[in-house]
Amino acid sequence: MGDFEPKIVAFCCHYCAYSAADLAGSMRLQYSDNIRIVEMPCSGKTDQHVLLRAFEEGADGVYVAGCMEGDCHFLKGNFRGKKRVKQLKNILDQIGLGADRVEFYNLSAAMGPRFKEIADEFTERIRNLGPSPLNKSVKSSKGGDVA
């Protein structure tokens, strides 16, 4: 367990979290290198199915980061993203992966340090949870004509 390095996918809104990641970079802030960032046009664009596929493809944890409440570039996208993540938590519980492996965060483009904090905090959470149960077994599942 000690040498477990979680694979984490962060779906980051272009207008806040993605820019905050940039800022964290320019500020030379060292954050968890377990994070793989996917840039999204809005946190409200994150489809539950895409988040789920990230798990199926090997992620140990997934989070979505959107704008501060009230500051969404598309007005309400972040609220919708948050609700979808909440619902995905139910699905993860039913599947047996556990709701804690997915999360939704709010931050702004100016919050470079907060970006680092979230990345480290979530990595630590997943490190404590251990590898995704799906990654413990040899993967053999096959999808049909889904991407």
Added chain:
Amino acid sequence: MIIAEQKPMETIEEFIKDYKKVLFLGCAGCVTVCLAGGEKETDLLATSLRMKRELEGNPLETVTYTATRQCDPEYVDGIANYVEDVDCVVSLACGVGVQFVAEKYRNKIVFPALNTKFAGGTVEHGVWEERCGLCGDCILHKTGGICPIIRCSKSILNGPCGGSQDGVCEISKDVPCAWHLIVEHMKELGRLDMLMEVQPPKDWSTSRDGGPRKVVREDVKIDE
């Protein structure tokens, strides 16, 4: 449109527990609009069950496809190649679609992933309400465009009953009294007089009570 709702995941999992390769068949008709059985929901369900089965050590192979309409033979015919090499089908269509698929592919068992709820519409995103009781003999011209057959809990034709209070039905504070709405609306229209006529017992033979129904339009039938 027809409004449907997905069955609990465990129920669907139980249906297919003995099958290895399953077609999850969505429908691009009503159930896509009511977010119950369109492409997105089909992929999400298939992926969820695939992962669950993987975790349970009983791997599941899934095929997903969303037909234009499962209630139309030409689109049901078109899925033959998908149905051919799976062990069973999970249909995310309404009850009509499930039956059309089961009738066409008699050697495959077809499981319903949805509960077909009612004929209704979207009142806001994520909220759907029943509006039509499919009685086969519309009386909306008599009731201000509000259907008491389905929106009154007792299907009363000369309402409201004594259980109507503050505009809500006795069965729940969340259910508006259809007859209250009818009276209000007819008052607005200045046609309360229309409600004074005693409505005689309804002919239910055009409804479900008369047995399975059929509509035939000779003028549009295509004779080969």
Added chain:
Amino acid sequence: MSKSKIERLFDQGEFVVSCEIGPPKSTDAEVIREYARMLKNHVDAANLTDCQTAIVRISSIASAWHCLEEGLEPIIQMTCRDRNRIAMQSDLLGAYSMGIRNILCLSGDHQKFGNHPTAKNVHDLDSMQLVNMVKRMKDEEEFCCGEKFKNHAPKDFFVGAVANPFADPFEWRVARLEKKIAAGARFIQTQCIFDTDRFVKFMDMVKERGLHKKCKIMAGVTPIKALGAAKYMKNNVAGITVPDELITRLEAANKAGGKDAVREEGIQICIEQIKMFKEIEGVAGVHIMAIAWEELVPRLVEESGLYPRPALKE
């Protein structure tokens, strides 16, 4: 009040005879009472139909009460067409309180065939569920919803159901009978039998599954009154089969002596059938359906050698 008379007669091993009384389409209870007086010594019990063919008549329970008053044991029929589970249970309690013990559970003819074809139909429960509901009321002492009786449960109901050996799919008929027995049916009355060969086959299948040991099966018979009626039933009534030989016999009688001869031949056929059924292993009784010809029943019983009727042993 204890167990029903026919339940006790069955327990005694007697070959039980029942018949059917169609209540009138008016308030004239004297019709029922007259039949009851006429039949009470010749049959062990009589069915009171529940608005048969969906035509409004005196209710089966009220009719049963008139029979009881006249000393004829009633079997109330209860269909699923007109009442939901609340009304059915309420009526069952009422019936029991009046001393009615036998209940025959049926789906009921579709209202399309009756005099109120535009009515709603209920079918909240089906006949199988109705059988089971009554069984639970008597055996588990609980209502359909699971709530227990605090006292005075209808413990001595005698629950019956019907079986139609002539409806399709044929192989499924016996399986369905088995289901009804599992649901709680203690006696069965069959649809009227004209095709005796098919009935014999049906009984063979019944015996293969041992069903005749789990419930009392009463063979249904109907005397044919006219050649036209036989032909009509053959061609137009779903769930009844009339073999060609029978039509031939009636036609021969018609040639020889006209209407009256047909009538007599119909009666003879019916008597032959009753005698035959009495000898089939597993047939525990006969149910005579002579609707609108109730006055014939005593003669049928007498000439079939089933008269006098056995008494209850104490």
